[in-house]
Amino acid sequence: MFNKETEYALRGLVYIDLQNMGGRRPGTLEIAREIEAPPFYIAKILQRLVRAGFLRSLKGKGGGFFFDPDKPDVPIINLISSIEGDRSFSGCSFGLKQCDSDNPCPLHGKYAPIREAINKLITEETVQSLAEKVYKNEFHLNEFLK
Amino acid sequence: MFNKETEYALRGLVYIDLQNMGGRRPGTLEIAREIEAPPFYIAKILQRLVRAGFLRSLKGKGGGFFFDPDKPDVPIINLISSIEGDRSFSGCSFGLKQCDSDNPCPLHGKYAPIREAINKLITEETVQSLAEKVYKNEFHLNEFLK
DNA sequence: TTATTAAAAGACAAAAAGGTCTTTTGGTAA
DNA sequence: TTACCAAAAGACCTTTTTGTCTTTTAATAA
Ligand code: FES
Ligand code: FES
Numbered sequence: 001m002f003n004k005e006t007e008y009a010l011r012g013l014v015y016i017d018l019q020n021m022g023g024r025r026p027g028t029l030e031i032a033r034e035i036e037a038p039p040f041y042i043a044k045i046l047q048r049l050v051r052a053g054f055l056r057s058l059k060g061k062g063g064g065f066f067f068d069p070d071k072p073d074v075p076i077i078n079l080i081s082s083i084e085g086d087r088s089f090s091g092c093s094f095g096l097k098q099c100d101s102d103n104p105c106p107l108h109g110k111y112a113p114i115r116e117a118i119n120k121l122i123t124e125e126t127v128q129s130l131a132e133k134v135y136k137n138e139f140h141l142n143e144f145l146k
Numbered sequence: 147m148f149n150k151e152t153e154y155a156l157r158g159l160v161y162i163d164l165q166n167m168g169g170r171r172p173g174t175l176e177i178a179r180e181i182e183a184p185p186f187y188i189a190k191i192l193q194r195l196v197r198a199g200f201l202r203s204l205k206g207k208g209g210g211f212f213f214d215p216d217k218p219d220v221p222i223i224n225l226i227s228s229i230e231g232d233r234s235f236s237g238c239s240f241g242l243k244q245c246d247s248d249n250p251c252p253l254h255g256k257y258a259p260i261r262e263a264i265n266k267l268i269t270e271e272t273v274q275s276l277a278e279k280v281y282k283n284e285f286h287l288n289e290f291l292k
Numbered sequence: 293t294t295a296t297t298a299a300a301a302g303a304c305a306a307a308a309a310g311g312t313c314t315t316t317t318g319g320t321a322a
Numbered sequence: 323t324t325a326c327c328a329a330a331a332g333a334c335c336t337t338t339t340t341g342t343c344t345t346t347t348a349a350t351a352a
Binding site for chain 4: 003004005038039040041044058059060061062063
């Protein structure tokens with residue numbers, strides 16, 4: 001579905017938001033351990049996401065990553081677009097230059113509604129809405145974490 | 147959705163089946179031109195698919211690629227699995243080790259039905275069913291081809 | 293103000309995906 | 323049986339993805 005970087009980013013940001021709820025600002029090592037991602041890699045990924053404005057960070061003792069409470073929730077489609085580019089979930093499943101319902105490929109009829117469902121999903125869900133689900137114990141971040 | 151190799155394979159095999167209907171056995175250069183794929187690359191891809199038993203080929207003058215009329219239709223899920231491996235459309239969208247509805251990630255609820263729809267689609271459609279749609283002029287292989 | 297802490301920056305590297313090309317093999321047709 | 327044709331085989335290359343590591347910068351706390 002998503003590439004590794006996107007997966008790590010999703011799990012990482014949800015974990016960060018979850019910890020922020022408890023007034024904590026997790027650092028790269030803790031995040032890497034909890035979401036089971038390569039430490040240096042998640043550090044690099046978060047660095048880029050901070051630069052892109054998705055969240056903030058603080059250096060030094062007590063430092064770490066956190067979301068600005070004044071900023072609006074982050075729809076995961078924004079995250080995905082920022083990492084994978086806009087190509088995701090817009091193109092033709094057959095690889096035609098563009099998906100055109102007036103000139104459809106033989107998969108279009110059945111694929112287009114699925115693609116729409118994916119777009120709806122990633123537009124509606126935000127990092128915060130996902131974190132909320134985990135917080136309510138309804139859903140899981142990994143096999144250990146509740 | 148799919149990777150490049152899968153896209154080329156899908157378009158290539160549908161084109162081959164379409165030509166077979168007219169008693170022709172297209173070769174790599176013709177296929178590459180018609181489906182707009184890199185010639186040497188589609189040659190390599192088809193070579194692998196022949197070896198994997200998806201279709202047959204003949205060398206020399208009048209040679210080319212063709213489907214054995216006695217063999218059953220090829221569901222595209224087989225093609226996709228052969229190229230991309232089984233990981234596609236079975237794993238967790240969040241990257242958890244396994245998708246487990248008793249222990250779901252926060253995307254599971256909305257993603258699982260979508261994944262099911264994808265699996266249904268690629269299980270039901272075959273190279274031949276797709277070629278048939280193109281043949282009936284209902285759907286397109288590329289922007290030039292009818 | 294100094295030691296310590298943790299992120300930022302950026303170089304580096306391994307692996308996978310995507311693509312190219314040459315040589316060999318096995319067919320066809322004259 | 324010779325010339326030719328087209329796929330098979332496999333080496334090679336480029337780009338992208340994924341991942342690692344060292345050095346620098348900025349914040350905190352003693
Ligand atoms: S034309 Fe291929 S998915 Fe729309
Ligand atoms: S647990 Fe993540 S999609 Fe099922």
